[in-house]
Amino acid sequence: xxxxxxxxxxxxxxxxxxxxxxxxxxxxxxxxxxxxxxxxxxxxxxxxxxxxxxxxxxxxxxxxxxxxxxxxxxxxxxxxxxxxxxxxxxxxxxxxxxxxxxxxxxxxxxxxxxxxxxxxxxxxxxxxxxxxxxxxxxxxxxxxxxxxxxxxxxxxxxxxxxxxxxxxxxxxxxxxxxxxxxxxxxxxxxxxxxxxxxxxxxxxxxxxxxxxxxxxxxxxxxxxxxxxxxxxxxxxxxxxxxxxxxxxxxxxxxxxxxx
Amino acid sequence: xxxxxxxxxxxxxxxxxxxxxxxxxxxxxxxxxxxxxxxxxxxxxxxxxxxxxxxxxxxxxxxxxxxxxxxxxxxxxxxxxxxxxxxxxxxxxxxxxxxxxxxxxxxxxxxxxxxxxxxxxxxxxxxxxxxxxxxxxxxxxxxxxxxxxxxxxxxxxxxxxxxxxxxxxxxxxxxxxxxxxxxxxxxxxxxxxxxxxxxxxxxxxxxxxxxxxxxxxxxxxxxxxxxxxxxxxxxxxxxxxxxxxxxxxxxxxxxxxxx
DNA sequence: TACGGTGTGTCCATTCAATGGATGCCCCGG
DNA sequence: CCGGGGCATCCATTGAATGGACACACCGTA
Numbered sequence: 001x002x003x004x005x006x007x008x009x010x011x012x013x014x015x016x017x018x019x020x021x022x023x024x025x026x027x028x029x030x031x032x033x034x035x036x037x038x039x040x041x042x043x044x045x046x047x048x049x050x051x052x053x054x055x056x057x058x059x060x061x062x063x064x065x066x067x068x069x070x071x072x073x074x075x076x077x078x079x080x081x082x083x084x085x086x087x088x089x090x091x092x093x094x095x096x097x098x099x100x101x102x103x104x105x106x107x108x109x110x111x112x113x114x115x116x117x118x119x120x121x122x123x124x125x126x127x128x129x130x131x132x133x134x135x136x137x138x139x140x141x142x143x144x145x146x147x148x149x150x151x152x153x154x155x156x157x158x159x160x161x162x163x164x165x166x167x168x169x170x171x172x173x174x175x176x177x178x179x180x181x182x183x184x185x186x187x188x189x190x191x192x193x194x195x196x197x198x199x200x201x202x203x204x205x206x207x208x209x210x211x212x213x214x215x216x217x218x219x220x221x222x223x224x225x226x227x228x229x230x231x232x233x234x235x236x237x238x239x240x241x242x243x244x245x246x247x248x249x250x251x252x253x254x255x256x257x258x259x
Numbered sequence: 260x261x262x263x264x265x266x267x268x269x270x271x272x273x274x275x276x277x278x279x280x281x282x283x284x285x286x287x288x289x290x291x292x293x294x295x296x297x298x299x300x301x302x303x304x305x306x307x308x309x310x311x312x313x314x315x316x317x318x319x320x321x322x323x324x325x326x327x328x329x330x331x332x333x334x335x336x337x338x339x340x341x342x343x344x345x346x347x348x349x350x351x352x353x354x355x356x357x358x359x360x361x362x363x364x365x366x367x368x369x370x371x372x373x374x375x376x377x378x379x380x381x382x383x384x385x386x387x388x389x390x391x392x393x394x395x396x397x398x399x400x401x402x403x404x405x406x407x408x409x410x411x412x413x414x415x416x417x418x419x420x421x422x423x424x425x426x427x428x429x430x431x432x433x434x435x436x437x438x439x440x441x442x443x444x445x446x447x448x449x450x451x452x453x454x455x456x457x458x459x460x461x462x463x464x465x466x467x468x469x470x471x472x473x474x475x476x477x478x479x480x481x482x483x484x485x486x487x488x489x490x491x492x493x494x495x496x497x498x499x500x501x502x503x504x505x506x507x508x509x510x511x512x513x514x515x516x517x518x
Numbered sequence: 519t520a521c522g523g524t525g526t527g528t529c530c531a532t533t534c535a536a537t538g539g540a541t542g543c544c545c546c547g548g
Numbered sequence: 549c550c551g552g553g554g555c556a557t558c559c560a561t562t563g564a565a566t567g568g569a570c571a572c573a574c575c576g577t578a
Contacts, residue, residue, distance in 0.1 A: 016564070017276040017536075018313075022320050028344035038554055047538050052556065054277075061281050062376070070555080074345045076375040079382075082341035083398035085287035086333045093397065096385070100359050116335040117321070123338075126355070138352065139342035275535070276565075297525055306567050311527065329526080 020046055020054060024064075025074070030137060034073045088114070088123050091222060094251050095214070099126055099224070102244040106237050109227040111136055112214070113149035115157060118164055120150045120223065135204065136227070145170045145184055146177050148209030149223035151197040155188045156213065156220040162188075176201035196238055197223075200230055208234040212245035216252040224248060279305055279313060283323075284333070289396060293332045347373070347382050350481060353510050354473070358385055358483070361503040365496050368393045368486040371473070372401075372408035374416060377423055379409045379482070393486045394463065404429045404443055405436050407468030408482035410456040414447045415472065415479040421447075435460035455497055456482075459489055467493040471504035475511040483507060 027035060027043035035043075041051035055072055058064040062077030083089055095112050103110040103126040113120040119141040136142065144150035144157075144165050154165060170179040176199075178184045191197045199209040211225035224245045228234050286294060286302035294302075300310035314331055317323040321336030342348055354371050362369040362385040372379040378400040386393065395401065403409035403416075403424050413424060429438040435458075437443050450456045458468040470484035483504045487493050 016316060018280060018316050018320065021277060021280075022322070022340075025340045030343060030348075033344035033346070036554070037556095048555085049538050049540095049557085050536085053536080056556095057275060057277050061277065063281070074341065074343070076345065076347060076373065076380055079341040079345045079347045080375075080380060080398050081281075081284045081287075082333065082338040084289060084333070085292035086335065086338045087292070088335060088338045089289075089397065093384075114335065116339075121335055121339060138348065139339050295525065296527095307526085308528085308567050308569095309565085312565080312567095315527095 017054070020044065020050070021058065024051070024054060024058065025078075028074055030139075034067070034071050036071055040072060090255070091252070092124050094255050095124060095222070095224075095248055098244050098248040098251065099124060102224075102226075102240060103128070106226060106228075106240055108229075108237070109136075111149065111225050111227070112222055113142075113147075113153065113211075113225065114222045115144075115153040115161070116141075118161055118168075119143060120147055120153060122149075123222075142203070143171065145179075146173055146199075146202055147225075148197040148199040148202070148211035149225045151187060151191050151199065152211045152213050152223040152225075153220065155191040155197075173203045174201050174205050176205075178202065196242065198234070198238070200234065206230050210234065210238055210241055212242050213249075214245055214252070215249040221252070276313070279303070279309070280317065283310070283313060283317065284337075287333055289398075293326070293330050295330050299331060349514070350511070351383050353514050354383060354481070354483075354507055357503050357507040357510065358383060361483075361485075361499060362387070365485060365487075365499055367488075367496070368395075370395055370408070370484050370486070371481055372406075372412065372470075372484065373481045374403075374412040374420070375400075377420055377427070378402055379406055379412060381408075382481075393466065395486070401462070402430065404438075405432055405458075405461055406484075407456040407458040407461070407470035408484040410446060410450050410458065411470045411472050411482040411484075412479065414450040414456075432462045433460050433464050435464075437461065455501065457493070457497070459493065465489050469493065469497055469500055471501050472508075473504055473511070474508040480511070 023044040023046065024040055027040045037052055037055055038048065040046075040055065041048045044051065046054075055064060059066055059072075059075070062075045063081075064072055064078075065075040066072055091114070092112070099110045099112060108128050110126045111122050112124040113122045115121075120143075122136050122138060122140050122142070125136060125138050142150055144154040144161075154162060166181045166184060170177075170181070170184065172179050178187060195213060197209070197211045201208065203209060206229065208228050208230045209225060210228065211223045213220045214222040214224050224241065226237055226241055228237055282303040282305065283299055286299045296311055296314055297307065299305075299314065300307045303310065305313075314323060318325055318331075318334070321334045323331055323337075324334040325331055350373070351371070358369045358371060367387045369385045370381050371383040372381045374380075379402075381395050381397060381399050381401070384395060384397050401409055403413040403420075413421060425440045425443060429436075429440065429443065431438050437446060454472060456468070456470045460467065462468060465488065467487050467489045468484060469487065470482045472479045473481040473483050483500065485496055485500055487496055
């Protein structure tokens, strides 16, 4: 075992290729969209030789791409495959015009989120130039209990998700973040009743999040939200937001009926 | 061989797992966003057992998702990974406002395409309600020689791509599609000189495509285009389009400098 | 009730694609 | 000239992946 262990490979570490591929993709982030193979190897905790082979193959498939310096970035084909048939696509496509209108009228950051896992996944965002701080990003996530969009989605989520979130740790972003399960449960009832979530300072002290449900065929499929300054005027924006949410919901129904 | 060949598996057909996974994703299309495992198995030409195993694992990673009837669709995580660090994201994000403005002013379908492989890949589109026929889709592709956006991108593409397209078959969509390599070469020179591609009826008899280059740091990174009715008014829309293209180019430069 | 068709999922002996340490190359800064 | 980092290839080893057979569930028809 120790004597003539010149042996080459003691084979794998018990992971599937797909797992490793996903880890490679996860190595990228908005802050590091371009990586060297070595960086990927370290971040994904994969042997260098293995990383090189996988990156090579993913590149051949167009899921990754390499620039002139042989650095690696995510390939356009990846985007294309994801875009092609994802439910996100149709939602985004019809939502955009309404978001544009809303953004134009209220002049604040507008965003659209869906429930994925136990988080909100933001699929579209229109930023107001010089707007309040907004940590949301397209493709970004926020916990369900802390964000206005999250509360809207959680209020109509299935009981398993509700139970998990109510049980799980309710991490605080600010002193105003809801961290008590009983408060959360009461808030959810409120949100359900009014069809509106109003979250002053829950995520950032200077920002208020407001969100309304977006329905398709009666079921809540997304949350449409605004991020506005944390002043007394926030409430006046709830009406336009609600109208926009209703308009989008109607458009989704029409779209579904004609296609 | 025939007698006791009760043997189970004669193992693989010499394909990597990743190749198969990509084929599974390619089985989906905008027209069939939801498939059964059997359908995937047939379309991807994979044994059923293998398909089930791979679909299972991809689902565990969130790259695929299954509905209540156990049918399969592309998962949100796929979209998220692609979105996160793809160059498409930043381009789309800054382009959107300018596309919105342009769309608002001219009132026709507006689209943004990039060069990927030897085709245009459209990354964003704003449709005019009741507009001319427009076969482009977000995430859709068109050949370089036939579309206005394609000509803009081809005019500034590297010589290898140019050579391949000029050599390759130039398929016709209508009698107006450019199919002669010499005409194509001349047109490309024109497009380069004027910074504009004007394609009446090249793709559809009733539609005119117009496109201008979008530059970042001097290099052409995308093509901004309009699809308008095939009447005499099309030319009057070139000026606004050119302005929008220039505005977007400037915004990309500023964005690059500040980030 | 029986029956064919279709979609789904599990089992498991077989085996080849995947593995990763070793080696060497190139480039850069000291 | 040397050390360090990134990149890439080689190749003996092996376990993850394979896919035919089997079994179950469902549905409309005979």
